[in-house]
Amino acid sequence: MKRLTTLAAAAALLATGAVAQELYAPNLAYRTGPFAATGIPLMNGQADYFTLLNERDGGIGGVKINFDECETGYSTEQGVECYEKTKARAIVTQPWSTGITLQVLPKTNVDEIPILAPGYGFSPMADGRVFQWAFNIPSSYWDGASMILNYIEQEDGDLEGKKVAFLHLDHPFGKEPLPFMEAKAEEKGFELLPIPVGLKEMQNQSAQWLQIRRERPDYVVMWGWGAMNAGAITEAVKTRYPMENFYGVWWASHDADLNLVGEDGAGYKAISWSYPNLEAPLIADLKEHVIDAGLSQTNEEEMQGVFYNRGLVISMILAEGIRAAQEEFGEAEITPTQLRWGLENLEITDARLEELGMTGMVPPFSTSCADHTGHSGGWMLEWDGEQFQKVSDHLMPETEVISALEKQAAQEYADSNAPWPVNEECNVGG
Template identity: 80%
Template sequence: MKHFTKLAAAAVLGATLGTAAVAQELYAPNLAYRTGPFAATGIPLMNGQADYFAMLNARDGGVGGIKVNAEECETGYSTEKGVECYEKTKGRSIVTQPWSTGITLQVLPKTNVDEIPILAPGYGFSPMADGKVFQWAFNTPSGYWDAASMILQYLQDENGSLDGKKIAFLHLDHPYGKEPLPLLEKKAGELNFELLPIPVGLKEMQNQSAQWLQIRRERPDYVVMWGWGAMNAGAITEAVKTKYPMENFIGVWWAGHDADLKIVGADGAGYKSISWSFPNPEAPVMADIQKYVVDAGLSQSNPEEMAGVFYGRGVVISAILAEGIAAAQNEFGVAEIDASQLRWGLENINMTEERIEELGLTGMVPPFATSCANHTGHSGGWMLEWDGEQFVKVSDHMLPDTSDYQQLIADKAAEYAEANAPWPTNEDCNVGG
């Protein structure tokens, strides 16, 4: 109740002081990639993100009565351009959204100096989960080691044991693609399965004949894919061509894009993707987007895209950011929060089932909460399967076994801090706090 009182007091204060005290906007730039080899996946994500804030601005006047400027700075997924965009936008931004693990790694040390939170939903450097060490970075609501944990759990449940199995790890030869390797290597030793890393270079994404020749030769029991953009469509097409059993082919959440599977249609049936989001065209939020954004001619999307996984995920991502903004506004009693206050807000998100319903996101994201020590939330997710026409849920809500790699997170975070010393940490943050 005190939070609402604070916001009400802030509104009265603004009215008393006149227009000088009235907030103008919250600048939350997005380092977008609507061009380049990853555009096919970037466009629906950016459309979902943009449409959610356009809806809030039109329906509610923004968040807490202040509009959000979600301006895009085009990177083409280039790390160099991404850093340029960060430098260009950081002056008045309350957050940066790098949209590439490579860009995230480059701006990570910069944000500690500039004191701007990174919001990297479901991507970035996995040890960013350690909020004490990475006090300005958030990979909410689920990280890459969470994804690897859930995929291995799913395979264990299917087989009873992974002892003696061979798992090919088909991955983009890029920081993003290499992210789950520390955990996969650890689990390969513990569960006694053979891990076969197969990298795909940026220039090989659309022609993976060499990689799939190796897969045919090695005959792995499963192929786990950490792909992105054109790589996903290339891999799925090759798998169909080589008659690899699609039911044994599983991707991370960035390899679960409807458009990639529609290329092969029914031949792709059985392909799976772990996911921390799910599209629900019947969710109330989608009706509001239709009313306030699409019908008003403000959207760049289309009905087919809006029904897909990636557009829905973009909506959820902006909803997470909006929740962080609202939490900060309530705590500090001001509408026009700054970057430091948003960091507090992102550390105090509590997406309960009830709150998800209130936001109209029914069935689109699992519950999760963040804290100063936990910058990921570890929401878990669902295993999705392509049925020949669309992705459907084939599991109940799954949770990662974070106890399995909590020490790995701590060790890798400590290594990073030592390698980048002096590295400021949040000494006021207690583990579990």
């Protein structure tokens, strides 16, 4: 019923001559630099989803989306420059780096513009009371670490007395899961062995894998990105580390990285809150309205991969936030503040995913004033030598444990950055 109301409102705007121009939703992209190989398919998926909405539906609620890209090269300095350059007209900022996210986080309180950081950024951003303008929908890094450890326990038994190597990019992104991993190591009685990989070492990790050979951990959990993932997977094969004991975060589930080793990489796993459903009606619509029309930079191989399809899910989240805000406020040209409300009131159900033609591409989730993540859970994917396959049912993180950590860390952040505005009207249930 509400969607019919939105269409009626858009029609009324057209009838009165008050034609909406566009909604500016810039993306701080990284198609260049050391992480370009992973950035390109994600950016292509994101852009194609909004191109589809613009071409097939005339936009959202009668207004087209300007999905402009500002190139950062994954540089924090360039990312902040892009934020400053785009914020005046933008209804949202999409930083695409934990480093950039941390830099713009305090700025958004002043500028009052939502940060949308799907599946990345500062995990305590889930606490909407403290981080009023930040969203890391649909899963946080602490969610990912929880699901990986839970899966290992389900499959292999107790972690007590085991050794878990944490191979991570020496960058805010790579360090983000450490507080949760350290807490779980103490609770579960396993030894956590952090192994950092510097930006200059991503393609040559011989020292790190020499340490892994020497320490002989029971499991390796990788928080990698870009060239680091390909380097680690290649080294794991070279050193004959058992791939079935090698796990990665969702940003370490890029098909191209595993294609480098093919069959030798079989058994490698990565947690993921998205999954390609190549039979989904959305894919057919993309081919008809975007790909065949020559409006995309993607190719057939990339379209089948995890990252391109994750890009589609990411833009769906933003589009649904826009749609929710339009419906609530009866306006096509929403403001950043109204979009914040939309992102706080997402209801991505199985039924809605079916309507969107995206069944099976992301688990259902909802957000609220207090919960800016949604904690959707995900699936464990495994490389079979040719592609990633789901090897688990829907997995969920330890939300109670994580919620307590989020609130503690959020309060510590607010205290150390005082005076920090807090939404006192936002309660735990709201």
